[in-house]
Amino acid sequence: MPEKVLLSEKTDEKAFGRELRILASVKLYELGRLSSGRAAELAGMPRFEFLLTLERYKAFPLEAELRDLENATP
Numbered sequence: 001m002p003e004k005v006l007l008s009e010k011t012d013e014k015a016f017g018r019e020l021r022i023l024a025s026v027k028l029y030e031l032g033r034l035s036s037g038r039a040a041e042l043a044g045m046p047r048f049e050f051l052l053t054l055e056r057y058k059a060f061p062l063e064a065e066l067r068d069l070e071n072a073t074p
Contacts, residue, residue: 018044025050026057036061 005016022043029039029050040050051061 022053023057026054026059029054030059 022045025034025039025043028034028042029036034042036051037047040047043050043053045053054061
């Protein structure tokens with residue numbers, strides 16, 4: 001990780017790496033590419049914690065489920 005990035009984020013490499021994993025899991029969940037359980041595994045946390053974390057990133061916890069319902073409606 002470039003040192004300038006870590007300095008601008010005021011963090012260390014380990015904490016920034018964890019944040020990147022969480023961000024990736026949230027985005028993949030939003031896109032419907034991962035279930036909440038798989039996204040939680042990627043983020044390295046229990047599913048309930050992942051679902052609670054979604055609010056921090058302004059992501060709706062049941063986005064994929066709502067999208068499936070919308071697509072199923074005639």
